Amino acid sequence: MNASLNKIAAVLAFIIGAMAVFAGGQVLLGKLPDYYVINWLPLYNYTVGILTVFVTAALLWTNHRLAMSAALATFGVHTLVMLVLQTAYSAVVATDSIMAMTIRMTAWIIILALMRFGARKR
Numbered sequence: 116m117n118a119s120l121n122k123i124a125a126v127l128a129f130i131i132g133a134m135a136v137f138a139g140g141q142v143l144l145g146k147l148p149d150y151y152v153i154n155w156l157p158l159y160n161y162t163v164g165i166l167t168v169f170v171t172a173a174l175l176w177t178n179h180r181l182a183m184s185a186a187l188a189t190f191g192v193h194t195l196v197m198l199v200l201q202t203a204y205s206a207v208v209a210t211d212s213i214m215a216m217t218i219r220m221t222a223w224i225i226i227l228a229l230m231r232f233g234a235r236k237r
Contacts, residue, residue: 118178120229120230120232120233121175121176121178121182121229121230121233122176123229124175124186124226124229124230124233125172125173125175125176126172127222127225127226127229128167128171128172128175128186128189128222128223128226129167129168129172131167131218131219131222131223132163132164132165132166132167132168132171132172133164133168134164135160135161135163135164135167135215135219136160136161136164136165136168137164138157138160138164138215139156139157139158139159139160139161139162139164140157140161142157142160143157143158143161148209148211150209150210150211151207151209152209153200153204153207153208153212156200156212159196160215163189163192163193166189167189170185171185171186171189175226175230182230183230183234186223186226186227186230187227189223190220190223190224190226190227193216193219193220193223194220196216197213197216197217197220200212200213200216201213
C-alpha cells in the first residue's frame with residue numbers, strides 16, 4: 116500500500132477512535148447529555164474507540180497484513196450498530212447518536228477507500 120495513504124488512513128482512524136473514546140468516556144464518567152442515552156451505547160463507543168486507537172490505527176500505521184481485515188471489521192460493527200439503532204431503537208435513539216454513527220461510518224468508508232486506492236497504486 117502507498118505509505119502516505121496508509122498513514123493518512125491511520126491518522127483518520129486514530130482521530131475517529133479518539134472521538135469515540137472521549138464521547139463514550141464522558142457518559143461513562145457520569146456527564147450525561149440532555150437527551151436519553153441508550154444504556155449500552157456509551158460502553159460500545161468507548162470500547163470500539165479504544166480498539167480503534169490502539170489496534171486498528173496501529174495496524175494501519177504499520178501496514179500490517181491484518182490492517183484491511185481490522186478496518187473492514189470496524190466498519191462492519193459500526194454498520195451493524197447503526198442498523199440496530201435504526202430498527203430496534205428507532206423510537207428512542209437520539210439524533211446526536213445517529214449523527215455520530217453516520218460520521219463514523221463515513222470516516223471508515225474514506226479510510227477503506229484510501230486503503231483500496233493505495234493498494235491499487237502498487
